Amino acid sequence: MDLTPEEVRVLGCLLEKSHTTPDHYPLSTNALVSACNQKSSRDPIVEYSSRQVDQISTDLREMGLVRVVRGAGMRTHKHKHIVEEALDITVEQQAVLAVLMLRGPQSHGELKTRTERYVHFADNESVLKVLQTLQNRPDKLVQNIGRESGQSQDRWRHQLGAGDVSEPGSASQPEQSQPGSASQPGSVSQPGSVSQPGSASQPGSASQPGSVSHRDDHSVGQNVSQQNTSSPSTTGKGDGELERRVAELERRLSALETSLGIDE
Numbered sequence: 001m002d003l004t005p006e007e008v009r010v011l012g013c014l015l016e017k018s019h020t021t022p023d024h025y026p027l028s029t030n031a032l033v034s035a036c037n038q039k040s041s042r043d044p045i046v047e048y049s050s051r052q053v054d055q056i057s058t059d060l061r062e063m064g065l066v067r068v069v070r071g072a073g074m075r076t077h078k079h080k081h082i083v084e085e086a087l088d089i090t091v092e093q094q095a096v097l098a099v100l101m102l103r104g105p106q107s108h109g110e111l112k113t114r115t116e117r118y119v120h121f122a123d124n125e126s127v128l129k130v131l132q133t134l135q136n137r138p139d140k141l142v143q144n145i146g147r148e149s150g151q152s153q154d155r156w157r158h159q160l161g162a163g164d165v166s167e168p169g170s171a172s173q174p175e176q177s178q179p180g181s182a183s184q185p186g187s188v189s190q191p192g193s194v195s196q197p198g199s200a201s202q203p204g205s206a207s208q209p210g211s212v213s214h215r216d217d218h219s220v221g222q223n224v225s226q227q228n229t230s231s232p233s234t235t236g237k238g239d240g241e242l243e244r245r246v247a248e249l250e251r252r253l254s255a256l257e258t259s260l261g262i263d264e
Helices: 005-020 029-037 050-062 091-103 108-114 124-136 217-228 232-260
Strands: 066-069 078-081 142-146 155-158
Touching: 005 029, 005 050, 005 066, 005 078, 005 091, 029 050, 050 066, 091 108, 091 124, 091 142, 091 155, 108 124, 124 142
Parallel strands: none
Antiparallel strands: 066 078, 142 155
16 A cells, blocks of 8 residues: 555544544544644644645545545534445454554553553553554555664554655755855855855955955055156156146236335
8 A cells, every 4th residue: 555645634634533632533624634744643734725734635536445424413524434345354453553654653661651542551561562563464454563772662563654744845955055056045155156145255256235345454554655756757747746736826926016116
């Protein structure tokens, strides 16, 4: 059997509610959506819409795992699983499978605690026997995946589909830019590097908006020295022009004094 992660979640919820809330079972679409999206006893947390759940339920019905019913007094159609018929498994096996489908890989000790609302197991060994029975079936519904570091018990996972439930709308995180790759928004990309905001601009690089380009003290001193130091030829020409203008002004002043009859 190769169910999608979404199909695993919907079927697991129907299994759970058939045992834990039999008075409210089968489930309407809204109730099934709430069961899929509930925050407790779920790993990971998901957000499915009623349209998604209806479509998934239709797909499961075509596989012979779910049935839609509408009995006397029902205002809407409701969903129920028929796993006991399709897979020929006991109530205890349904309970173990449901918890694995809804919460991912677990040890038989964890399953003992988490199936208490479904069915009573006398001890951890009883759960382990159920797991071994499911693993030894021709269709191998569960698998022992060994224990993690620091754990004292092996962990088990269901084999109804590839992987655990995926979160809708999740997307892979963008990779960080490597040298020569596209720059991030708001940054100025230099060949082989990314200019950081607030950093000093290097010669030939583009400055960040709002940043100040700084030069070192040595280059500033050179520029000031170049601006204040004139060549001898330029200085000489300036002095001659000044003397010529002073002489012209003195000549005009003298003529003005003579016309006005002013003696020195």
